[in-house]
Amino acid sequence: MNGLLPDLDVIRKDFPILERVLDGGHRLVYLDSANTSQKPQVVIDAMVDHLERHNANISRAMHQLGAESTEAFEAARDTVARFLNAPSRDEVIFTKNATEALNLVARTFPLGPGDRVVITEMEHHSNIVPWQLATERSGAELRWFGLTDDGELDLSNIDELLVPGTKVVALTWVSNMLGTINPVAEIARRAHEIGAVVVLDASQAAPQLPVDVQAVDADFVVFTGHKVTGPTGIGVLWGKAELLNALPPFLGGGEMIATVTMEKSTWAPIPSKFEAGTPPITEAIGLGAAIEYISHVGLDAIHAHEQAITGYLLEGLATVGGVRVLGPLDASKRGGAVAFELAGVHPHDIAQLLDSRGIAVRAGHHCAKPAHKRFGVQASTRASSYLYTTPAEIDALIDGLEYTKNYFKV
Amino acid sequence: MDLDSLYQEIILDHYRSPHHAGLRDPFEAEVHHVNPTCGDEVTLRVHLEDTPAGTVVRDVSYDAEGCSISQASASVMADLVIGQDLDVALSKHEAFLTLMQGKGQVEPDEDVLEDGIAFAGVAKFPARVKCALLSWMAFKDAALQVRAQGEPA
Numbered sequence: 001m002n003g004l005l006p007d008l009d010v011i012r013k014d015f016p017i018l019e020r021v022l023d024g025g026h027r028l029v030y031l032d033s034a035n036t037s038q039k040p041q042v043v044i045d046a047m048v049d050h051l052e053r054h055n056a057n058i059s060r061a062m063h064q065l066g067a068e069s070t071e072a073f074e075a076a077r078d079t080v081a082r083f084l085n086a087p088s089r090d091e092v093i094f095t096k097n098a099t100e101a102l103n104l105v106a107r108t109f110p111l112g113p114g115d116r117v118v119i120t121e122m123e124h125h126s127n128i129v130p131w132q133l134a135t136e137r138s139g140a141e142l143r144w145f146g147l148t149d150d151g152e153l154d155l156s157n158i159d160e161l162l163v164p165g166t167k168v169v170a171l172t173w174v175s176n177m178l179g180t181i182n183p184v185a186e187i188a189r190r191a192h193e194i195g196a197v198v199v200l201d202a203s204q205a206a207p208q209l210p211v212d213v214q215a216v217d218a219d220f221v222v223f224t225g226h227k228v229t230g231p232t233g234i235g236v237l238w239g240k241a242e243l244l245n246a247l248p249p250f251l252g253g254g255e256m257i258a259t260v261t262m263e264k265s266t267w268a269p270i271p272s273k274f275e276a277g278t279p280p281i282t283e284a285i286g287l288g289a290a291i292e293y294i295s296h297v298g299l300d301a302i303h304a305h306e307q308a309i310t311g312y313l314l315e316g317l318a319t320v321g322g323v324r325v326l327g328p329l330d331a332s333k334r335g336g337a338v339a340f341e342l343a344g345v346h347p348h349d350i351a352q353l354l355d356s357r358g359i360a361v362r363a364g365h366h367c368a369k370p371a372h373k374r375f376g377v378q379a380s381t382r383a384s385s386y387l388y389t390t391p392a393e394i395d396a397l398i399d400g401l402e403y404t405k406n407y408f409k410v
Numbered sequence: 411m412d413l414d415s416l417y418q419e420i421i422l423d424h425y426r427s428p429h430h431a432g433l434r435d436p437f438e439a440e441v442h443h444v445n446p447t448c449g450d451e452v453t454l455r456v457h458l459e460d461t462p463a464g465t466v467v468r469d470v471s472y473d474a475e476g477c478s479i480s481q482a483s484a485s486v487m488a489d490l491v492i493g494q495d496l497d498v499a500l501s502k503h504e505a506f507l508t509l510m511q512g513k514g515q516v517e518p519d520e521d522v523l524e525d526g527i528a529f530a531g532v533a534k535f536p537a538r539v540k541c542a543l544l545s546w547m548a549f550k551d552a553a554l555q556v557r558a559q560g561e562p563a
Contacts (some may be wrong), residue, residue, distance in 0.1 A: 199562045274515075348448060348477035348541065349417075356413045364448040372449070378475050407417070 003308030026358025034337040034384030046289035074267035076288030101222035101237035113139035151178040151327035173205035178327030179334035230290030234283035306336035337384035344410030415531035430488035434471035450476030484545035
């Protein structure tokens with residue numbers, strides 16, 4: 001199969017959990033990486049090593065461990081900046097996850113009556129709800145791009161949506177449900193023509209595509225650590241320095257100030273301005289190790305692998321009678337998450353049957369209820385691959401679906 | 411993992427041919443419950459009637475969308491409570507709740523729960539307990555709403 005990572009066996013050995021044997025003696029087939037990715041030994045070791053040998057608070061501790069901890073934490077920021085091709089490391093803000101990063105922007109970005117925010121119908125709830133809250137609070141208007149029947153953004157009314165007065169265009173780079181890869185550079189160009197800023201949710205893109213914030217000319221980009229083989233509890237907001245400098249603080253507290261009196265405080269420069277309190281230090285270091293890891297494999301190579309596996313998955317699903325794939329059927333237009341329906345069997349029941357054979361998928365609305373509604377479905381089953389996924393695991397899934405159909409007599 | 415303990419034949423039968431499905435008149439309360447983690451939904455109506463002997467559950471009608479466990483549970487629940495004294499119906503709710511929260515350690519009473527004992531296996535699958543409870547919770551909510559209204563007239 002063209003495009004597969006050449007040293008897939010070696011890569012799989014980096015992920016100890018892939019050796020896991022589940023109830024009934026079934027070897028784990030992990031097809032839920034869009035939910036959270038598994039972690040390579042190097043990430044686990046980096047976090048354990050930090051806790052065993054270097055643990056101290058950062059930036060505040062006047063001792064050797066404090067210096068080591070601070071250096072490791074800031075090195076992770078450098079790694080993220082390189083990963084995103086950010087012009088400046090100071091533009092990288094650590095958050096607890098992508099949701100917090102999106103809320104940071106939605107909370108602090110100045111909006112008022114007459115302003116417009118444009119999102120899309122394929123957003124994860126974390127890129128819908130914060131903007132609903134922001135527009136309700138400010139009196140601004142919330143509009144959205146619809147979707148085509150093929151699961152792509154419907155850009156036919158872009159001239160009507162992106163009008164002067166539009167302040168923010170927030171959209172996902174890769175859909176977590178439909179898998180669609182959106183033309184984010186083109187939308188950014190159109191948004192900038194009318195003076196809007198572009199917020200990209202790269203939660204599903206960062207694991208599997210080269211994310212170059214300058215190449216797509218985004219204004220803000222968010223992603224989360226746990227989907228790029230890093231730990232939970234750490235996310236990233238990248239923003240253009242002039243925009244971040246202009247925003248008011250999000251959370252107040254330690255380390256985000258320049259000075260505090262009982263009457264008034266002044267703010268530290270970015271990134272500290274947006275990192276109140278002790279940050280998730282070990283998690284940031286783990287994220288740095290994760291990004292070093294996937295960068296070493298290479299994002300272009302991972303993308304090619306994902307497309308090969310996704311293409312094979314789509315071919316396999318097409319052989320299972322009663323399956324309807326949601327989203328583009330062309331693997332080159334999508335990322336490595338494929339949501340589908342199986343006639344006569346509810347997604348919960350599919351996931352349960354697959355789980356009984358050691359196959360982990362996600363069932364439900366995947367925090368994308370509006371996108372499900374758009375396609376007239378309440379819930380779907382989603383199989384999502386990553387750099388460690390093999391064609392044999394896709395075969396196991398397809399066999400599992402036939403077994404499911406047989407079990408439920410459909 | 412014992413799939414057949416989860417998917418008892420009785421459950422699959424109720425799933426394929428649910429009893430009392432559909433929304434009907436008359437009713438004194440209608441509720442809409444969702445399972446936010448998976449999106450299962452049920453709209454459920456309760457029709458109660460005061461009689462000299464007490465309040466009787468005359469009808470429970472519902473429109474449910476969800477997995478086999480949640481659909482079958484709605485069907486069994488309706489079978490169990492329709493025609494019962496409200497207090498008896500609520501005690502069946504209590505018994506079913508106890509069974510579901512028992513982590514597989516509770517021995518169900520067939521006299522009380524009838525087909526509902528088929529759900530005993532569900533209690534061993536924590537992710538599915540909410541599916542089984544969805545319509546039962548909706549029933550209790552709707553019945554107590556009617557009671558709070560001081561209805562039925």
